[in-house]
Amino acid sequence: MTDTAVPPAFKADETYTPEGQYTFANSREGVRRLPFPFPDDEYMYSMNLEPHVPAGDGAMRAAFDIDEHYISECRHRVQMLEEMPGVHYVALPHMMEAQWDLLELLFESYARDYPEHFTLTKNGNEWHWQNRLLGIDDTFTFGDPSTLELEPMEYATRQAQGEFVVLEERDGDLVIGAGMTTQRADYSLRFNVGMRFFEFHGPVPKLHEMGILDRALKFLLRMKPGHPVRRVNWTLTVNPRLETSVETLPDWAPDRATVTDENAGDLVHLRIELQPLHRLPRSNAIVFPVRTYLVSLAELVEHAPDWAKRLHRALATLDPALVDYKGLTRYHASAVSWLAQYDDGAPLAGGYPWADGGIQPGA
Numbered sequence: 001m002t003d004t005a006v007p008p009a010f011k012a013d014e015t016y017t018p019e020g021q022y023t024f025a026n027s028r029e030g031v032r033r034l035p036f037p038f039p040d041d042e043y044m045y046s047m048n049l050e051p052h053v054p055a056g057d058g059a060m061r062a063a064f065d066i067d068e069h070y071i072s073e074c075r076h077r078v079q080m081l082e083e084m085p086g087v088h089y090v091a092l093p094h095m096m097e098a099q100w101d102l103l104e105l106l107f108e109s110y111a112r113d114y115p116e117h118f119t120l121t122k123n124g125n126e127w128h129w130q131n132r133l134l135g136i137d138d139t140f141t142f143g144d145p146s147t148l149e150l151e152p153m154e155y156a157t158r159q160a161q162g163e164f165v166v167l168e169e170r171d172g173d174l175v176i177g178a179g180m181t182t183q184r185a186d187y188s189l190r191f192n193v194g195m196r197f198f199e200f201h202g203p204v205p206k207l208h209e210m211g212i213l214d215r216a217l218k219f220l221l222r223m224k225p226g227h228p229v230r231r232v233n234w235t236l237t238v239n240p241r242l243e244t245s246v247e248t249l250p251d252w253a254p255d256r257a258t259v260t261d262e263n264a265g266d267l268v269h270l271r272i273e274l275q276p277l278h279r280l281p282r283s284n285a286i287v288f289p290v291r292t293y294l295v296s297l298a299e300l301v302e303h304a305p306d307w308a309k310r311l312h313r314a315l316a317t318l319d320p321a322l323v324d325y326k327g328l329t330r331y332h333a334s335a336v337s338w339l340a341q342y343d344d345g346a347p348l349a350g351g352y353p354w355a356d357g358g359i360q361p362g363a
């Protein structure tokens with residue numbers, strides 16, 4: 001990666017680590033374009049899968065969203081891969097075809113949705129890729145790994161925001177075969193590789209009993225290339241820390257005890273996950289990208305006051321089993337009490353913000 005002329009909308013050197021002093025922050029526009037994941041005042045898991053079609057001019061505009069943090073986040077990925085080799089990127093040998101499928105999907109989508117930043121030129125299997133945001137200009141032969149410095153999935157996803165899990169379809173099930181997960185929310189990639197759909201969802205409470213897992217798997221197995229679907233998920237993270245894997249838990253879990261009623265606005269971050277799923281054409285694999293967005297409670301109150309009210313209500317009424325599973329027990333009450341100051345109880349619109357009539361950020 002070389003330094004390049006960075007458009008002003010992009011912040012090139014934010015940090016997501018304590019060593020870097022967590023300089024990450026959102027602009028007002030950055031907050032108001034978020035895929036805010038609370039359609040109602042009360043939250044519970046649901047079959048919230050919908051077609052991944054462009055909607056609005058925020059995070060749902062493109063197939064793979066990039067925002068003002070793109071450059072910083074790509075740098076953070078390189079840093080995490082170097083600090084813990086073999087922990088954040090794993091690909092089983094038989095996933096090579098799926099790796100090329102993913103590279104193609106990502107590069108074609110970026111070039112189509114952001115032509116000012118990315119260009120993909122194909123001459124048969126000889127491909128020319130230009131990524132002006134990261135100063136990359138490469139040619140390679142599609143399908144021939146010897147023409148790239150890195151494996152195709154690692155090469156492509158080092159230039160992408162969000163994490164990527166690739167699953168192969170086997171005996172009517174989905175099995176994890178590869179992952180680039182430098183921003184995992186509290187699970188281990190190495191532990192989960194080779195696991196099946198019900199197995200890797202094993203720790204999640206209620207999901208199985210509610211019948212959601214059965215229905216979700218059936219739905220995913222019917223997916224066709226070119227017809228992606230999406231869902232949103234969320235949790236909370238103390239400090240704007242992207243890398244919260246099981247492997248580094250001793251580094252970040254103690255931060256939970258630093259939250260008070262007074263500092264919760266700055267320390268506690270809503271962590272939104274936009275998960276668009278795609279069937280890949282040659283390998284028949286499925287890619288599960290997790291595009292993670294961090295926003296502090298204080299940024300929400302300042303730039304999206306209605307979303308802050310909604311978050312207050314959803315957290316205040318959250319099922320204790322979810323409070324526990326999401327690891328919020330230590331600071332849940334402080335987050336709720338801090339947000340309560342800014343909730344006047346006024347009725348709020350129902351529905352996701354990108355749906356017609358859905359909840360908007362507020363004035």
Ligand code: HEM
Binds near residue numbers: 207233286288
């Ligand atoms: C096929 C792609 C998918 C993969 C690779 C995947 C992977 C995961 C993993 C690794 C976890 C964390 C489990 C742990 O605590 O160890 C998780 C949590 C979860 N997954 Fe999935 N998942 C996928 C699709 C889905 C779908 C389609 C749904 C529902 C329609 C779903 C619903 C959930 C829920 C509700 C949680 C708990 C999240 C929370 O409370 O923070 N997942 N998933």
